Amino acid sequence: MDGAPPFTRRQTLAAAGLLAVSGVGLASCDQRSPTPAPKGTIMEGGGPPRRGGRVRVACLASSTADTLDPAKGGLSTDYVRHYMVYSGLTQFDERLRPQLGLAESIESADRTTWTIRLRKGVEFHDGSSLSADDVVFSLLRHKDPAVGSKVKTVADQIAEARATGPLEVEVRLTGPNADLPSILATSHFLIVKRDADFRHGNGCGPFRCSVFSPGVRTIVTRNPNYWKAGRPYLDEVELVGIPDEVSRVNALLSGDVQLINSVNPRSTRRIEATGRHGLLETHSGLYTDLIMRLDRLPTGRPEFTQAMKLLFDRELIRKALFRGHATVANDQPLPPSHPYYFPGLPQRPYDPEQARFLLKRGGLLDVRLPVYASPAAEGSVDMASILQEAAAAVGLRLAVNRVPSDGYWSNHWMKHPLTFGNSNPRPTADLMFSLFFKSDAPWNESGWKDPRFDQLLLAARGEADEAKRRQMYADMQVMVHNSAGVAIPVFIGSLDGFDKRLRGLRSIPIGGLMGYSFAEHVWWEA
């Protein structure tokens, strides 16, 4: 975040005020040290950022469904494109805390009614000024079912949003939620022009969209009027999708592209061998989980779910499947890098003996069960095989049904007693728990219902005391770990490969490619 305009006293005060009311650090003082290089990231040679240069970036997927509408973004290519063209009210830093973006301050006394003041003099690419109306439009459109927004369920928390001044918006939520600044930093909530038609991508972002050809390429050029003085550094970024992993790595190694995401751990040796390319691992909360439906038998029996959780050889999965580019997980969805991660929860071991005992006690030893895995849920097919072997050793017969990615989510996921799911990292503990574990959540994968959990979840949203809030999230992690019908063996690290002349890459643990927002941070050292 170096190169951002100096913060005025007013902004700092506003940020401090927010810190006091909500416990969410929108402070901005610690982010101005030049190019911080936290551990775990690769930085070679110092040197100040320099202007100019063009890079070509290849993401995992690109199809005719590519979009310039942030509400509809569904793939990494979309998120990257949207962060290049649009700006959000807030944006994540390397510790996943929201920092101010288009908002000059975000304040709330009760965490239900929020006042957002906008930065002055911000312009859209067409030259028009950013106004409160644009923000209101951008927020409320997610609630319209016809828009087809990916975050409709999240946006339904917004009861009302209205302009209270030319640069001031008041947002009233249906209930208190201290995480609003984090939610606003996600790519779906990027700010668009009022009544935008999304054909040209008119945003306030660091780059202007000059070519957008779905499934082929997106070319963006530097926005000289970007609201962060001196940013971005690059003159042009070309974004393409190369779905085939081998082709993607080949394109990096042959110099056709300078940055790729979603590198298979098997390719890491090829990339590192050249000496001209580096790898960036992001420890995000991405996981693939085994889902045991609690409303079906025998998966609903507590002995069964406990036994299955004990049958995962997590270390083997981490080493053999992901070649070490993963973190052992503990059957709850918050990764160790998460601010609310509870380190006091004992790690569940690989214990086939205990699993056999539990299965025997439940009379489940001769059961034959199909488990559905698919390439759609990353690594699930191999995990299923490892699980199958461990289960066979204790006398439980699993049949692995490998089904194609195409249609997996609508036809198999959560529809059988034993399936695999896959979840992208979400920026806040609240989102993670609300989307996947709340009793009435549409993606409550295992059908787990615990009224005490739901109460805690709602209470944590409005809790002003940070220590209490932390304790609540710790309790929720314990509850999920003990009784939900999901087994989360590992968090999968996300690997990006890059040409070492591309500088300034760090990891923002919401996803690869610096949380998809690398474009405004990196520079080209030719």
Add this chain to the structure above:
Amino acid sequence: MAGVFSLILKRIGSAALILFLVSLIVFAISSLLPGDAASEMLGQSATPEAVAALRAQLGLNEPAHLRYLHWLVGLLTGNPGHSLANNMPVAALIAGRLPKSLILAAFAAGVSAPMAVSLGIAAAVKPGSALDRALSLTALSMVAVPEFLVATLGVLAFAVKLQWLPSITLIPEHPTIWQFVRGYILPVMTLSFVVTAQMARMTRAAVIDQLRQPYSEMARLKGLGPARVVIAHALPNAAGPIANAVALSLSYLLGGAIIVETIFNYPGVASLMVDAVTSRDMPLLQTCAMIFCAGYLLLVLAADICAILANPRLRRG
């Protein structure tokens, strides 16, 4: 010449019927696929209410036969509708991709067809000779090697190791001739590899077949040299089968280039159609299917016409 015209007219009539039947079959089969555009678009986030809302917006609540009729009427009036996946006109999407596929197919055909036909003839002149056996062995091994292997090896050697050629075909908006040619070398090479072998084998068989006919023997008895016998006597009669072999291979270049399009990330129509299947984008899928089918019919027709024009006996018919 009348034969040619009546053939063309008949073919156009049957082509229309075939296209209609194909569109029916594609529509019927693709509606058997699980899920629809709305559920695929929402993916993992498909809650029943979100799917219902999107379905209504996309017009998927209409009965299937009505949706088919709308599409058919649209197509006949020159408007194949809008893509369900991104709301762009299908015509615009295809206009961006079809020329690319045609360029790739034309280059591959331009390289492979002359090469295949001359190799086939060279091998046929003296069946069983060292040259023939060497060519046959090469052709058979080329057919046997899958194109993804050819492409991958080509990329590893020429793009990653030597860095002479790009590993993916990204032609900029306004390419220089060198950029253009460089980008196409590897994909064209890969495609030519497979189709050349097939065409050469078919050509060889057709020419040998003619050389065994009594009239060829007569020509040889008259004292004509082997070149004269092959070019003036056998070749016109072999033209029909050769043209058919070439047409079949070329139609493969148009629609079957999916593997090459994937490996080189080449934005052609084949990958557009695969996208359409995965996103259940019926208008786009149907239109792609029509294009492939029409292309195939056109090539077969062209092959028949070639055969007639090359062979005086058929010309009179």
